[in-house]
Each structure stands twice: as structure tokens, then as C-alpha cells.
Amino acid sequence: MSMQKDIAEISYLDFKGKYKGIFSWIFSTDHKRIALLYLYSILTFFVIGATLGLLMKFELIAPGKTIMDAQTYNAFFTLHGIIMIFAVVIPGLPAVFGNFLLPIMIGAKDVAFPRINLFSWYLYVTGVSLVLISQFAGQGPPDTGWTFYAPYSFRTSGTMLPAVFGAFVLGFSSILTGLNFLVTIHRMRAPGMTWLKMPLFPWTLYATGWVQLLATPIIGITLLMIVAERTLHIGFFDPTLGGDPLLYQHLFWTYSHPAVYIMILPAMGAISEIITTFSHKTIFGYRFMVASVLAIAFVGYFVWGHHMFTSGMSGTALYTFSLLTFLVAIPSAIKVFNWISTMHQGSIDLQTPFYWAMAFIFVFMVGGFSGLILGSLAANVHLHNTHFVVAHFHFIVFGGTGFAFFGAMHYWFPKITGKMYDTRWANIGLVLFFIGFITLYGPMFYLGFKGMPRRYYDYDEVFHAGNIISTMGSWVLYSGLAIIIINLFASLRSGTIAPSDPWGGKTLEWTIPSPPPVENFEEIPIITKGPYDYK
């Protein structure tokens, strides 16, 4: 009995299991350790991807060749896209914060399948390694963009196979994470935690799990078809053999649009948690929040065509996809209204995570509104494949998911590490990050509107001014990022000890010590109240 009590009290960071040293991490099936494995790998690839972006922006500081030629630039935006999409933002919030917090927030000791959880991390590492191998093996790195559009993806001399197969493996890893979360939520909620007593972050992970499960296989089979096309010349998407490249685009976006919701839904969940906690007030319209999450996940399946407005579709299809695209804006807007209403008459505690949440709402709205411009048919014809799309996309994916990721990082950092961070440096980092972000991507709206196409290393002189501003923004953004990351790492060493509930949060993770013990709860809690009980 005393042995068991020790395990219940010792923190997951200090726990000595079967394995020593690094093996106690890479062989651990503890969801918290797996979350940190994901965190460190994702952070590494994020820094690699961001550095590629920085170099690309430097290339664009002046027309003509600055530091790289056309082919290198093509390889850079391809690798930047593959890494950032498949290895950073898709797994980002679910694999790191979902893994760490989902079991705790629903009052469980682990996920339903701990070993599959660890396996999914191995798949993740394998997938990214394959993508990286493609950079150095064969006749040169892939240069198709992250979308692998047919027929170029099986005509180019670049090393496509490892990259495409790597993306396939990453998809499989994502499926297993989603599957694990779905079963965990269905089977392992603490007694008394009915569906509508579940906090919003688990709710968003639940919706995300379904999207991961039901959309990812489509990209899986599509990527396999590209592999078969390159190796066996089957003719699926090759017009010379009777195939249809447009069909590839349909299949690709059938997954890749819902994938945007894999990225943004958990981000919305994390933001909901942060705003409630720092407003010290129950979330406004809990049921509407849940319904809007499910609505976004559902409608998100039926809007993929808006990536293909200029590719050639029937008029009926165009109108339908455009209308459905506008429909998605409604549940997203409900969330924004509810976040603002939550703050109304709350007693707001202005802390770093709350600032991140505010910044998130701002950039998410800019991204969302520019999405509506792109979703309208006439404007789309003008803006398609310009920098406007790049700006919109980065406002949503980097601005949305990225800001929420760092917000979540600063919100749950005390819980995960048991240390508080230096608030002053965290805020300085955030301000630089935000200013840099707006300066980097803001001008792209203008440049795109004026007609600057994306994915070229060169541009006409008339676009020069906007590009200089944008490139300077990338430097500010990168410095902000460096300060944020250095500050968090420095706080790991020198931060003060975190109490179990530094922010006054009400969800279950704040009821256990920081960092959490190995088995999370000494005794599984019995839930009698809603998740945000601030009365």
C-alpha cells in the first residue's frame, strides 16, 4: 500500500520507472511524457520551418536573386509547407496539450491506449525523417509545394517518394492520436462527468478526433496513389494515360480543408479555457460553444471546393461551395461573440496567456474576414494564387493555431513544468511577436490585391516597398519568437515554484499538484458541477 501511495505522490518528471535516462522518455507510455516528446520535436521542427520562412522572406527583400535562385526557393517553400503543415500545426495542439491535458481534464489516469499513443510519436518521427531524407537523397529536394499537385508531382525530377510517403506516415500518426482521444473521451470520463459537464478543450479535441479519423484516410489513399503513379505509372491523375489531375485536387482538398479544422478547433478550445480562467467567469453560452465546435467540424467537410474556384468546376458546384464556405463563418463568429461576452463583467486578470488570447481573437478575425473575401467567387478569381492567399492562410493557421499554441504554452507551462516563467520577458516577446506578425503578413494583403503572385522568388519592382516592410516584419517576428522560447527555457531553470492553481482556474488540471503526479489523481474525482464553476 505504501508503495502505491509513493507513486501517487511523485511527479511524472521525477518518477523512476523501468528505464533510465533518455529511455525513460522514449519508452514511456505516460501521456504526459509523450506530450513532452511531441512538444520538443514539434518545437524543433517549428524552429526549422520558421528559419526557412525567414530565409524566404530575406530572398524577397529585393526583386531578382538576393540569396537563393528559383529552384532553391521552390524547394524552400515546399519544405516549409510540409514541415509546418504536417509536422507542426496539425499535430501541434492535440499531440502536445491534448496528450498532456485531455486525460487530466476529464479525470482519467491516462489515455485509452497508452502504447498506441507512444507508437504514434514514433510514426511522427519516422514521417518527419522521411521528409528530411527527401531533401538530401536522389536528384534534389521536392519542389511541388506542400500540396503535391498532379501531374507535376510525378513528373518533377525532385525526390518525391520519401516526402509523399512521409506525409502519409504523418497522417497515420494523426489518425492514431485522434482515435485514441475519441475512445478516451467516450470511455474514461470521471464518474459524474456527463457530456455537458466536459470542459471545452476536451470537446474541441473530440470534434478534432472525428475530423482526424474521417478525413485523414482520404489524403492517405491520395498520397499512395501519387506513389503508385510515380513508381507504376498507373494513370490515376496523368492526363496522357486518361487520368484527371483535377480529381487529385478534389481528393487532396477533401482532406486538406478539414485539416484546417484539425488545426483551428483545439486552438479555439485552448482559447476558451484561457478566457474563462482569466475572466474568472463561466464561459458565456457553453452549449452554443459545444454546438459551434461540432458544426464547424461537420460543415468543414463540405467546403473543400473553395480551393479550386479557378480550377474548373460547374457553376452549381461553385455556388454551393461558396455558400457553404460562408456558412462556416457563422459558428466561428458565435465563438468570437461568446469569448467577448465571457469577458463582459468578468473580473479580468491581465496575464500573459490572456494577452495571447486577445491577440488570437484579433488575428483570427482578420484571417476569418479575409477568408470570406476569398470565399466569394468574383473576388476569388482576382485573388487566387496571390500573396493575399498567403496572408489569409498565415493569419488563420499561424495567427490562429500559432498564437493559441503559445497562449496555451504560457497558460499550462506552470502545470506542465512546475515552474512559473518571467512574465516581463514573456510579454516583451509577445509584443514583438505580434508587431512582427502584423508587419510581416499585413502588407501581403495589399501586395496580393495588387496582383503579386505567390511561390516566386522574384517580383516586379512595383511590389518592392511592400516586400521590404514584410521582410523587416519577419525579423521582428523571429526576435519575438526567440525571446519567447529562450524565456521559457530560462524559466525552467530559474523560475519560481508554481502552485497547483496559479491562475485561479476551475478545471480538473488545477486541482492536482504542479507538475502532476505519475497517475494524475490519487483518487478519481467525482464530478457534480459544470466545468467552469465560478459562483
Add this chain to the structure above:
Amino acid sequence: MSMTTETHRDDLASKTGMWLFLFTEMLLFGGLFVVYSVYRYRNSLAFHLAAHELNVFIGTVNTIILLISSSTIAMSITAIQKQNKKLALLLLGVTISLGLAFLVNKYFEWGEHIKEHIYPGSPVLALRGQGDVLFYGLYFFMTGLHALHIIIGLVFMGIVTAKVSRNKISHDNYVLLENSGLYWHLVDLIWIFLFPLFYLIT
């Protein structure tokens, strides 16, 4: 609800997980069915003629083989529930043999096509026109992917058989056998769609 991570076992969770995984498998093939429908619509005459060249007899035999194997694995689960280990092992053995028989038939079927220079990328096939290229491309890719699933299923059943014989799977702990059964039924089900699509609808 007192449980430790080591002893915790939830068979319903395992089965739920398996069902969810089967959804993803269905969608994997679903993508291919979409591609098949599009190209069948566009090349209906070529698909019609090419389908006549497939060996309906072997296809039918393989369908019957898979249907019987699905029932034998289901019976082996009942045998385990009734604590009849010997019968369970026998039925698993029959299932594995039937799966292997399916692959042997497939081997001869494919061999016949390849002997006639009909395979993806073959110049002879290319001369016959785009509809034929697509029909056989889809035929080899879809039945190939299905055969890969048969092989994965056989590996699962090999593991399960070993576990049954070492009493790791028994009447009160047989969820792994059930999940392998579910997987095998899925492989069977996909064939039930592939068979008419390629052999029967002409």
C-alpha cells in the same frame, strides 16, 4: 473505479477503437471507389469490355473462400467463449488456410494477366487505350491493396493463434481475437464490393 495503469483493462474501449480504425480503412478504400466511379463514368465502354476479360470463376471462388473464412473466424470466437481451445485453434487454422488460398488464387490470376503483358505501365496495355489503362490500373491497385490487407490480417491471425495456444487468449480475455475477427470481416466486406465492381458489373 479503483484501477492502476498496469491492470486496467477495458474490452469495450478496445473494441470501440477497432471500430473507429475500421472507419478509416473504409474511407481509405472509399477514396478509391470515388476514383473508380469517376473513371467508369467517363470510360463506360472500355470498362464494360475489360471487365469481360477477368476470370469470373476465380473471382467467385475467392468470394466464397472469404465468406467461409469470415464465418470460421466468427465460430472460433464462439469456441473460445465456450472454452473449447482445440476447436478454436482448428477454426483459426482453417481461416488462415483459406486466407492463404485466396492469395494463391490471386497469384495465378495476376500471373495470367502479366503473362499477357497486362500490367500498369505495360506498353501492350497502353496501346489498348486509356479506358483499359485505367481499368487495369485500378484493378491492380485496388486488388493489390486488398491483398495487402489480407496479408496484414493473416499476420494478426498468426499472432492470435500463438496467443490462444499459449492461453494468453482465453474465454475471459478474448478481445484481441474479436478485434482480429472484425478486421477480417472488413477485409471480406471490401472484397464484397471489389468483386462486383470489377468482375460482375459489365
